[in-house]
Amino acid sequence: MMKKISLLSILLVLVLSLFACSNNGEKTNESGGTSNTDTIVIGVASDWKTLDPARAYEVFGNLYFYATYENLYTLEGSELIPKPALAKEYTVDESGLVYTFKLEEGRKFSSGNAVTAEDVVFSFNRTINLKDNASALAKGVVKVEALDDKTVVVNLKEKDASFLSKLTSNAFAVVDSKVVKEQGGSDAEDASTTDAATTHLDGTSAGSGPYVLKKWTPNTEMVLEKNPYYTGTVNASKIIIKEIPDPNTQIQALEKGEIDVALSVGPDQVKNIKEGGNSKVVSSPTSTLSFLLMNNSTEIGKEMSDPLVQQAVRYALDYKGFQQLAGDGALLPMSFVQDGFVGAKSRSDNYQNLEKAKELMKKAGYEKGFTVPLTAANYDSEGLSWVTIAEKVKEDLAKININVEIQTGDIGVVIEDYRNGKTPFLVMHWSPDYYDLSNQLAFIPGDIVGKRANWEPSANAKLVSLSEQAKVEIDDTKRAEISGKMQEIIAENSPYAFLVQHPKSFAVGVNLEGVTYNDLYKLRLNELKLSK
Amino acid sequence: MRKFSSFISQKGFLFKLGLFICAFWIIVVIFAPLIATHSTTAQELSIRYQQPSFSHFFGTDELGRDVFSRVMYGSRISLSAGIITVIIAFSFGIFFGGIAGYKGGKVDEVMMRFSELIMAFPPLILAMVIAAALGPSIINSVIAMAIIWWPNYARLMRSLVISLKESEYVTASRVMGASHIRVLFLEILPNSFGPLLVMATLDLGNAILMFSGLSFLGLGTQPPTPEWGSMVSDGAKVIQNWWVSTFPGLAIFSISIGANFVGDGLRDFLDPKLQKE
Numbered sequence: 002m003m004k005k006i007s008l009l010s011i012l013l014v015l016v017l018s019l020f021a022c023s024n025n026g027e028k029t030n031e032s033g034g035t036s037n038t039d040t041i042v043i044g045v046a047s048d049w050k051t052l053d054p055a056r057a058y059e060v061f062g063n064l065y066f067y068a069t070y071e072n073l074y075t076l077e078g079s080e081l082i083p084k085p086a087l088a089k090e091y092t093v094d095e096s097g098l099v100y101t102f103k104l105e106e107g108r109k110f111s112s113g114n115a116v117t118a119e120d121v122v123f124s125f126n127r128t129i130n131l132k133d134n135a136s137a138l139a140k141g142v143v144k145v146e147a148l149d150d151k152t153v154v155v156n157l158k159e160k161d162a163s164f165l166s167k168l169t170s171n172a173f174a175v176v177d178s179k180v181v182k183e184q185g186g187s188d189a190e191d192a193s194t195t196d197a198a199t200t201h202l203d204g205t206s207a208g209s210g211p212y213v214l215k216k217w218t219p220n221t222e223m224v225l226e227k228n229p230y231y232t233g234t235v236n237a238s239k240i241i242i243k244e245i246p247d248p249n250t251q252i253q254a255l256e257k258g259e260i261d262v263a264l265s266v267g268p269d270q271v272k273n274i275k276e277g278g279n280s281k282v283v284s285s286p287t288s289t290l291s292f293l294l295m296n297n298s299t300e301i302g303k304e305m306s307d308p309l310v311q312q313a314v315r316y317a318l319d320y321k322g323f324q325q326l327a328g329d330g331a332l333l334p335m336s337f338v339q340d341g342f343v344g345a346k347s348r349s350d351n352y353q354n355l356e357k358a359k360e361l362m363k364k365a366g367y368e369k370g371f372t373v374p375l376t377a378a379n380y381d382s383e384g385l386s387w388v389t390i391a392e393k394v395k396e397d398l399a400k401i402n403i404n405v406e407i408q409t410g411d412i413g414v415v416i417e418d419y420r421n422g423k424t425p426f427l428v429m430h431w432s433p434d435y436y437d438l439s440n441q442l443a444f445i446p447g448d449i450v451g452k453r454a455n456w457e458p459s460a461n462a463k464l465v466s467l468s469e470q471a472k473v474e475i476d477d478t479k480r481a482e483i484s485g486k487m488q489e490i491i492a493e494n495s496p497y498a499f500l501v502q503h504p505k506s507f508a509v510g511v512n513l514e515g516v517t518y519n520d521l522y523k524l525r526l527n528e529l530k531l532s533k
Numbered sequence: 534m535r536k537f538s539s540f541i542s543q544k545g546f547l548f549k550l551g552l553f554i555c556a557f558w559i560i561v562v563i564f565a566p567l568i569a570t571h572s573t574t575a576q577e578l579s580i581r582y583q584q585p586s587f588s589h590f591f592g593t594d595e596l597g598r599d600v601f602s603r604v605m606y607g608s609r610i611s612l613s614a615g616i617i618t619v620i621i622a623f624s625f626g627i628f629f630g631g632i633a634g635y636k637g638g639k640v641d642e643v644m645m646r647f648s649e650l651i652m653a654f655p656p657l658i659l660a661m662v663i664a665a666a667l668g669p670s671i672i673n674s675v676i677a678m679a680i681i682w683w684p685n686y687a688r689l690m691r692s693l694v695i696s697l698k699e700s701e702y703v704t705a706s707r708v709m710g711a712s713h714i715r716v717l718f719l720e721i722l723p724n725s726f727g728p729l730l731v732m733a734t735l736d737l738g739n740a741i742l743m744f745s746g747l748s749f750l751g752l753g754t755q756p757p758t759p760e761w762g763s764m765v766s767d768g769a770k771v772i773q774n775w776w777v778s779t780f781p782g783l784a785i786f787s788i789s790i791g792a793n794f795v796g797d798g799l800r801d802f803l804d805p806k807l808q809k810e
Contacts, residue, residue: 248770249770249771249772249773252773267770269582269595269770269771269774270770270771270773272582272773273773273774322578325578325581326578326595326596379751386770388756389595389596391756392576392596392756392757393576393596395757396574396576396596406755407755407756407757408668408669408755409669409751409755409756410669411665
């Protein structure tokens with residue numbers, strides 16, 4: 002009797018789960034209608050924590066900020082070169098420290114207020130004085146002044162070749178100072194304790210961008226509506242951004258027509274999208290790099306700290322394999338500068354060389370090999386799992402007798418050890434905070450990542466001096482030359498092995514136009530257009 | 534007592550099915566190298582995510598490895614982890630519960646409150662905490678599971694000891710001068726073995742299931758070890774390529790349900806009350 006009941010209950014569960022599935026489908030079909038060409042629905046797995054532009058520092062942040070706010074300078078298309086937006090033009094004085102911006106005429110905030118130099122000054126000062134995550138990008142700004150209604154002067158602490166690139170991020174988004182002040186906002190020096198406008202900005206936007214925030218329920222949904230005062234192109238008057246954490250569910254929703262964009266999916270999920278169906282695949286390069294870190298400290302890195310072993314590892318890796326795993330559109334940069342950045346070079350096609358790698362191992366005295374732990378967090382870069390990368394590294398390094406033992410771990414723990422420079426051998430990725438060579442200089446000995454690899458400035462004085470030049474050189478041709486020299490040095494002599502520059506693969510409905518991916522802001526929502 | 538063979542023929546279909554499944558997996562464990570068609574770790578990126586075919590019975594995974602061979606070898610890890618967990622929990626549990634039940638009084642109180650302390654936590658969560666604290670590896674997750682499992686055996690053993698220690702044959706051996714240890718382990722234990730064995734068989738399936746769960750969460754084996762739970766986890770990311778997670782999932786399902794059917798049948802066999810019906 003008991004067994005009959007248990008069998009029955011299993012059957013019941015099966016039937017119920019089927020029922021639940023079909024029921025679900027019907028329900029979403031009713032409500033999620035995207036037949037309306039005026040509304041575009043986007044599925045994402047975002048990381049939004051706050052929608053206050055002076056605080057936010059999240060990967061998906063600018064997807065929202067580019068829709069609701071504007072900056073003095075902006076990025077367009079898939080390019081990483083700043084173009085004028087709220088500013089018409091800028092001049093920089095001979096010292097390279099004083100930037101003067103002229104604002105465009107006739108721009109208005111969603112409240113109807115005109116965009117003035119005062120708003121720019123308030124926004125910049127608020128970001129600096131809030132001392133939150135976004136403030137990191139504004140560190141070099143000493144003083145911001147309004148000369149008149151349409152002229153802003155920014156004074157820098159030291160020459161910064163990447164200043165315009167930094168201006169394109171949400172840290173420098175211009176907010177409506179009147180509205181924000183009314184809501185308790187402050188740009189005074191004690192703003193970090195007195196400012197109270199974040200709650201307001203989490204509920205509605207106060208910018209001059211194409212859309213206005215109507216509703217945000219964290220981890221569920223965001224609704225944007227057209228800003229009536231915006232003068233540029235706005236194709237869809239309403240945008241709904243739905244949080245769908247599971248990539249497979251996003252693909253299913255896209256194929257059913259419930260959403261128009263499945264943004265947070267990876268190369269393996271889009272592979273099964275067939276041509277001629279409801280959806281198409283978009284692939285675009287990003288600036289995310291995967292690399293292996295080999296700790297330079299003999300105490301921590303042991304065998305991996307030997308420069309000969311480090312070079313042997315670089316020769317042994319099957320870069321084409323990593324390119325294949327990362328998906329269509331993956332690139333192989335020569336070293337630490339991504340394609341799209343100034344002076345970027347690519348890795349030569351026949352770089353992998355097992356003979357040379359074995360020779361180097363012999364020279365280092367490890368002909369018989371050794372065993373080394375490789376740390377990989379349970380995390381992924383643009384859909385490629387770090388553990389998968391580690392498994393591939395294990396396979397490749399076995400060919401030169403290095404026995405890799407993979408140790409997986411929680412991302413928080415792994416990052417903590419990485420930041421403290423305690424990991425001997427590690428799979429990591431680098432995603433820039435702003436899109437300029439200066440950001441990549443973190444890999445130079447003694448800089449952020451250099452320290453994590455225990456790579457002392459004394460180890461390579463030439464690199465350090467080149468990086469000092471790269472920081473301040475405003476001439477692009479000269480900067481490209483310096484960039485190239487640094488890449489060549491790091492490609493052959495560094496505690497890193499750069500694996501692959503990831504592509505972003507995602508899927509959209511076939512009738513969606515205006516889809517251009519940019520690593521900073523992902524998509525320009527006002528350019529998206531449903532044709533029918 | 535009836536003979537076991539006649540019992541098998543009398544018993545229902547489910548018990549036979551359970552026995553068949555368990556026998557099947559034991560054969561697979563022993564002959565895995567002969568059954569597997571490919572290496573479990575050899576990668577071939579040109580054949581990533583191939584559908585099941587005659588050259589790859591269960592298809593291939595993200596790195597072009599043969600899923601069939603990985604599932605077959607995976608049985609060695611899952612089954613041994615399950616069996617070792619049950620053996621550790623069983624041994625420690627009966628020792629602990631036996632002493633508590635036999636001594637009684639304050640010793641019993643303290644020991645049983647301690648075991649209840651562990652049982653008060655949700656089992657999987659506690660196992661996750663312990664496994665995460667010790668670091669992911671097969672041994673550590675077996676230790677974690679044994680820690681949360683032994684109180685079950687301790688409680689069962691204690692209740693059996695309490696009911697048996699007043700029985701006549703125990704009193705008789707006490708009168709003949711047998712030591713406490715001898716009475717506990719040579720008189721009481723053999724007579725309480727039946728229910729303990731049933732519990733162990735039923736638990737085997739659950740232990741394998743939980744081990745797969747820990748591996749699914751990344752707390753069990755380390756890649757590229759072919760372990761069922763972590764294989765399901767790998768495949769869950771690419772659900773369109775159903776074969777990557779379905780076959781290891783079926784393996785987990787079959788072995789845990791097989792062990793349960795056998796356990797159910799054994800209980801009927803060993804329980805005199807049910808036999809009379």
